Amino acid sequence: MDARTLFASLALATASFAFPAVAADSTQNFVDKAAVGGMFEVDSSKLAQDRAKDQQVKNFAERMIADHGAANEKLKKIATEQKLQVPTQPDAAHKSDLEKLQNTTTGFDQPYVDMQRSAHADAVNLFQSYANDGDNPGLKAFAAETLPTLKMHQQMIEKIAAANAAMPAVKSASTPKPPAPVPGANSFTEAQAKNRIQDAGYTNVTSLAKDDQGIWRGQAEKDGKNISIALDYQGNVFAGH
Incomplete structure (x- = not known):
């Protein structure tokens, strides 16, 4: 050998x-x-x-x-x-x-x-x-x-x-971020939701759709990885939800 x-x-x-x-x-x-x-x-x-x-x-x-x-x-x-x-x-x-x-x-x-x-x-x-x-x-x-x-x-x-x-409809600087998306009537348009997600540091935001909980969900990229993304009615952005 x-x-x-x-x-x-x-x-x-x-x-x-x-x-x-x-x-x-x-x-x-x-x-x-x-x-x-x-x-x-x-x-x-x-x-x-x-x-x-x-x-x-x-x-x-x-x-x-x-x-x-x-x-x-x-x-x-x-x-x-x-x-x-x-x-x-x-x-x-x-x-x-x-x-x-x-x-x-x-x-x-x-x-x-x-x-x-x-x-x-x-x-x-x-x-x-x-x-x-x-x-x-x-x-x-x-x-x-x-x-x-x-x-x-x-x-x-x-x-x-x-x-x-009785959480506010839009997150303020003094409102702590919840651990998961908060259900509620979401006034963000698709374009606004995409911009807010991008402002949080994500790119290539795609497949955005609002679910029956009022949460925008889709896909995005960050640090070279494609991940699930969510935006609730308060404007909180979550990865992996």
């Missing part, structure tokens, strides 16, 4: 051993994030059932306990069957958020709603990414099956947030 053939054989063998390790890390990372996120949904919503004042918030919390409780059990079953570790305790960030809710003596609803908006934006991105590019067939199917429910939850909490906070 000459040197060139030997090096090619070694490279092929190295690659065949390297790929499974990367796949396992990616799969375990998804399980970790999905599990701690699901635990937070249930635990925070149990607090909301007792302490929230708004009935819509209470109803939402009840739905979260049921839906995420079922999803958590399904994730645990699939992961255990494939000998993956499933976290049984929240990570530091979620533990901190739970402690904040537990220590809130007045005005519980708003911090709970804000945390739910952020949590569901993260969950939708996580499950969407794994449903598209996941390396474990069973968990990939689980992510794809669960994703529509997560998106429905996200729409529910955004409607609650918009109704309760």
